[in-house]
Amino acid sequence: MVDRSTPPNRPPLSSASLIARLAGIGVIVAAVAGAFAYVNGTFDPQRLTPKKLINVLETNNGVHPGFRRNHSKGVCVIGHFESSGEARSYSSAQVFNDPQTPVVGRFALPAGxxxxxxxxxxxxxxxxxxxxxxxxxxRTGMNSMPVFPVGTPEAFYQLQQAQSPDPATGKPNPAAVPAFFGSHPEAGPFLAWIKTAKPSASYVTETYNSVNAFYLVNAAGQKQAVRWSMVPLAQDAAGATAPEGADFLEKDLVQRIGAGPLRFQLNLTLANADDPVNDASKSWPAGRKVINAGTLVLNATQPQLDGECRDINYDPLVLPAGIEGSADPLLAARSAGYASSYLRRTSEVSQLPAVKQEAKQ
Incomplete structure (x- = not known):
């Protein structure tokens, strides 16, 4: 896992700057992992449902017909995965055993x-x-953050409520998000990372993390808890900054992939027996064994409004034999929330011609 702690020469944020940054974190967190919903029915009497979660995201982000309710802005990519064979003893999944497996992906900006x-x-x-x-x-959805800010769907929903507009003013209460984090100490590792996180200049120079844990299962039925990361095999020069303009990420991606295939290494980090498997807000200690499972090769892009990725629900619990989900409650919540968002946006497909025209203007 990449160490994103504050460099020793970087001066600490002032109290005022930190409070201002915390006030804006709600917008960031609303985008990091998509729509969540608590599906176990224990949040009574006001049970959290997929509908309620998507509704609060629409309240905070607005409704954009035909688009995902989160991670709305993106671009499709086409390629394949080349297995290294190193994961074969841990998983019976064909993706780790066959030489190549076709892939349809999507880079996105986590925003509503x-x-x-x-x-x-x-x-x-x-x-x-x-x-x-x-x-x-x-199917897997990964983010460039190392941990999730909270460990339960209820807490995530409460964070969305904290950033919802006040009916009296039409604007969020600036004290609500800092107050939320003040009562959720488990968010400490995420907040430590977000203090120094900067917008990257390219999709292809980021490391993307599963954040949630899963199990690899081999032919003998043995299980190994893992988290995975896609690590770029090419990096920009140190100090590269994001260019000016609102839409530089897709332009950069198209230019880079036009010059040749882009490659990422799939690293599987193996948990020790006492590592927290069911809480995405907790990181694993450094020094865990890491396996190079193979290489992701991307060789084409497509517009998201009519590309192959448009109608894919990247549900993280769509898994082949040989990979299983953990008991992390956020996984079941993501699955339910993604389905609700998918149904809403696919019912709006008839509105996409108007959306395309609007995007060109």
């Missing part, structure tokens, strides 16, 4: 508006669908 400036949030996301020869699929 498809028209958000690329520099508006410091987090990037990458979603992938691997389609195995036996027809089974592995």
């Amino acid at each position: 508006s498809p028209y958000a400036p690329d520099s508006s949030v410091p987090i990037r996301s990458l979603a992938l669908r691997f389609t195995q020869a036996n027809g089974q699929q592995w």
Whole structure:
């Protein structure tokens, strides 16, 4: 896992600057992992449902017909995965055993508006669908942050409420998000990272993390808890900054992929027996064994409004035999929330011609 702690020569944020930054974190967090919903029915009497979660996201972000309710701005990518063979002893999944597996992916800006400036949030996301020869699929949604800010769907929903507009003013209460984090100490690792996180100049120079944990299962039924990361095999020069303009990420991606395939290494980090598997807000200690499972090769882009990724629901619990979800409650919540968002946006497909025209203006 990349160490994103504050460099020793960087002066600490002033109290006023930190409070101002915390007040804006709600917008960032609303985008980091998509729509969540608590599905176990224990949040009574006001049970949190997919509908309620998507509704609060629409309240905070607005409604943009035909687009995802979060991670709305993105671009499709096409490629394949080349297995290294190093994960074969841990998982029976074909993706780790066959030489190549086709992939349809999507880079995205974690924001609720498809028209958000690329520099508006410091987090990037990458979603992938691997389609195995036996027809089974592995879908994964990853983010450039190392941990999630909270560990439960209820807390995530409360954070969305904290950034909702006050009916009396039409604007969020600037004290609500800092107050939320003040009562959620588990957010400490995320806040430590976000203090120094900067918008990257390119989608292809980021490391993307699963954040949630999963299990690899081998042919003998043995299980190994893992988190995974897609690590770029090429990096920009140190000190590279994001260019000016609202839409530089897609332009940069198209230019880079036009010059040749882009490659990422899939690293699987193996948990020790006492590592927290069911809480995405907790990191694992450094020094854990890391396996190079293979290389993601991307060789084409497509517009998201009519590309292959448009109608894919990147549900993180769509898994092939040989990979299983953990008991992390955020995984079930993501699955339910993604489905609700998918149904809403696909019912709006008839409005996409008008959306395309609007985007050109």
